[in-house]
Amino acid sequence: MTTTWRFGSATEAHFEPLLAIRIEVMREHLERVFRYHPERARRIFREHFAEPGLRLILVGDDIAGCVGFRVGEAEIKIDSFYLARRHHNRGLGTEILKVLIAEADAIGLPCELDVLIGSPADRFYERHGFVKQSQDDIEANFRRTVGSSDH
Secondary structure, three states, X not given: OOOOOEEEEOOHHHHXXXXXXXXXXXXXXXXXXOOOOHHHHHHHHHHHHHOOOEEEXXXXXXXXXXXXXXXXXXXXXXXXXXXXXXXXXXXHHHHHHHHHHHHHHHHOOOEEEEEEOXXXXXXXXXXXXXXXXXXXXXXXXXXXOOOOOOO
């Protein structure tokens, strides 16, 4: 099923709704690794929200989520990729990731991202050509080279 969506600009008015989506999606995974604390969740998301490159994901006029697409000199960092649960398992995340990958390939830079250990997101990214580079007790780092084909 294809959903009509678009990127928008995240403004301060979007902070609380996006924070609520982040908590809705991440809380159980963070609790599993004993890393969920409301104040910490707010602080970390505030830091990511303030960085250039955060994109709003809209389905119609509905705030569906967000994604950080941070273009650096040597790579593009993808972070804060959160979709509200009502948009999960419908192909929307795949559509959005494919657009981001095409944009990264057009720029000519590899993509990097971090995934919470044990999250289903690692398999999602591996299906799209990301390869695990390293991991610690909390997160794994994945990288996709320019032009890597989907698996």
